[in-house]
Amino acid sequence: MSRFATIAIVGRPNVGKSTLFNRLVGKRLALVDDQPGVTRDRREGDGQLLGLEFRIVDTAGFEDYDAATLPGRMRVQTEKAVREADAALFMIDGRAGVTPLDEEIARWLRSEDTPIILLVNKAEGKQGEDGLMESYSLGFDNPIALSAEHGEGVVDLFDALRPIVEAYDAAEAEALPPPVEGEEDEDEDAPLGPMKLAIVGRPNAGKSTLINRMIGEDRLITGPEAGITRDSIRVDWQWENDGEVHEIQLFDTAGMRKRAKVVDKLEKLSVADALHAVDFAEVVVLLLDATKGLEAQDLRIADRVLQEGRALIVALNKWDIAEDPSSLFNGVRNALDDGLSQVKGVPVLSISGATGKGIDTLVRVAFEQREIWTNRVSTARLNRWFEGAVENNPPPAPGGKRIKLRYITQARTRPPTFVVFGTRTDSLPGSYERYLVNGMRKELGFQGVPVRLNFRNSRNPYDE
Numbered sequence: 001m002s003r004f005a006t007i008a009i010v011g012r013p014n015v016g017k018s019t020l021f022n023r024l025v026g027k028r029l030a031l032v033d034d035q036p037g038v039t040r041d042r043r044e045g046d047g048q049l050l051g052l053e054f055r056i057v058d059t060a061g062f063e064d065y066d067a068a069t070l071p072g073r074m075r076v077q078t079e080k081a082v083r084e085a086d087a088a089l090f091m092i093d094g095r096a097g098v099t100p101l102d103e104e105i106a107r108w109l110r111s112e113d114t115p116i117i118l119l120v121n122k123a124e125g126k127q128g129e130d131g132l133m134e135s136y137s138l139g140f141d142n143p144i145a146l147s148a149e150h151g152e153g154v155v156d157l158f159d160a161l162r163p164i165v166e167a168y169d170a171a172e173a174e175a176l177p178p179p180v181e182g183e184e185d186e187d188e189d190a191p192l193g194p195m196k197l198a199i200v201g202r203p204n205a206g207k208s209t210l211i212n213r214m215i216g217e218d219r220l221i222t223g224p225e226a227g228i229t230r231d232s233i234r235v236d237w238q239w240e241n242d243g244e245v246h247e248i249q250l251f252d253t254a255g256m257r258k259r260a261k262v263v264d265k266l267e268k269l270s271v272a273d274a275l276h277a278v279d280f281a282e283v284v285v286l287l288l289d290a291t292k293g294l295e296a297q298d299l300r301i302a303d304r305v306l307q308e309g310r311a312l313i314v315a316l317n318k319w320d321i322a323e324d325p326s327s328l329f330n331g332v333r334n335a336l337d338d339g340l341s342q343v344k345g346v347p348v349l350s351i352s353g354a355t356g357k358g359i360d361t362l363v364r365v366a367f368e369q370r371e372i373w374t375n376r377v378s379t380a381r382l383n384r385w386f387e388g389a390v391e392n393n394p395p396p397a398p399g400g401k402r403i404k405l406r407y408i409t410q411a412r413t414r415p416p417t418f419v420v421f422g423t424r425t426d427s428l429p430g431s432y433e434r435y436l437v438n439g440m441r442k443e444l445g446f447q448g449v450p451v452r453l454n455f456r457n458s459r460n461p462y463d464e
Helices: 017-025 070-084 100-111 126-138 154-175 207-215 265-280 296-307 325-339 359-373 379-392 430-444
Strands: 006-010 043-049 052-058 087-093 116-121 195-201 233-241 244-252 283-289 311-317 348-350 404-412 417-423 452-457
Touching (some): 043 154, 087 126, 116 126, 116 154, 195 359, 207 244, 244 359, 283 296, 296 311, 296 325, 379 430
Parallel strands (some): 006 052, 195 244, 195 283, 283 311, 311 348
Antiparallel strands (some): 043 052, 233 244, 404 417
8 A cells, every 4th residue: 555645647638737747746857848748657756735645646648549559558557547546637728628538538537436536727817717617518526727837726626635635544544553662763773765776778778668577567658669758757666685675766767869869859858857867866777778789879878877976787688689699798898998987897787678687686786886885984994095005106296296195084975985185186196096096996895886086185384
């Protein structure tokens, strides 16, 4: 049972479903544009309305197409979202009035068991009055006049949702076991929360197929068409390993092409949303199509991930149909070592999203990389290594002036960030900085994750 009641938003394309979704979650999570059909996969978020808390689901615009087509596969996802919801918000466009497709959707919804709340969006002003009156013909209870963009009608929506949400909350409270005395104080050494794992790559690399295989259901729309995914979709998942259950938040992202090829406004928004998912993630899987090998765009994506300080894993997908896999794997490994010289030891794995091969290994390595990414070294151990590194290879003396490095401290984790204090550190060459970073990777266990090293000059009172 979900923690909150689940409310789905359904309607034909371009009636304002994503605008309402963004208003209820309090942020611009879903992409919004004037053209119809922007939303494809169903998107979930934590909604709140005047104190009511619930799970809100944005769905693709409902269209009557064959299930084998892309719009047909989108419709299947919408139907599933409504059946799994505790209530559905059926939205029509008040300015356009009731259309034949609205009537078809209404017939379908009346055949379902899910409670339906009818919303007439864009009902502000006189333009929406006719549509509001027409909406009574759809056969639902009193429609709610709404403006998702301006926030009008939210009080009426609150009144309609309140009994549904409160009934769900009451039922969940009864189902919960009584608290055990003393349990509330046992979180002092609580483990890390759910791992945030983003899947990125070029279009048609198999990102959505991989996530569907991971979670064991057709949660995301897939197909031969490139660029199906537009929004970055979060999917909560529990991974079982050796009897333990691990919480994971999976992020499916839009395919990222070369910047010069991205000219469409909507594709630009999709790529920006994918990059936002990278910023939010802890570990990022760069998915490559093994039938196409490594391309320059893959290296650009990988470099962007590392610049953002995220742990990176490279996964060769479609391994089951790759030609000469051994040569391909070695070629990718060598190309990554050359193209990502700033981070040595990035894990490279072979998987198949279609068959499931290598998925457990991928997730296990992701947890290992997150542990390295969040690792903190004690100051004593850090400086013992630092003193030995400086003694074995003293810094140069440019212009005959000595550079003295005094001590090092770890400023933060995620990614591991260190500060070296000394004199004239601004004259330290980049090669010496790489020497220190490589030493930390080898001796302190930071292999395969980005490491940031900053330098601070100690103030000399006799400088003046």
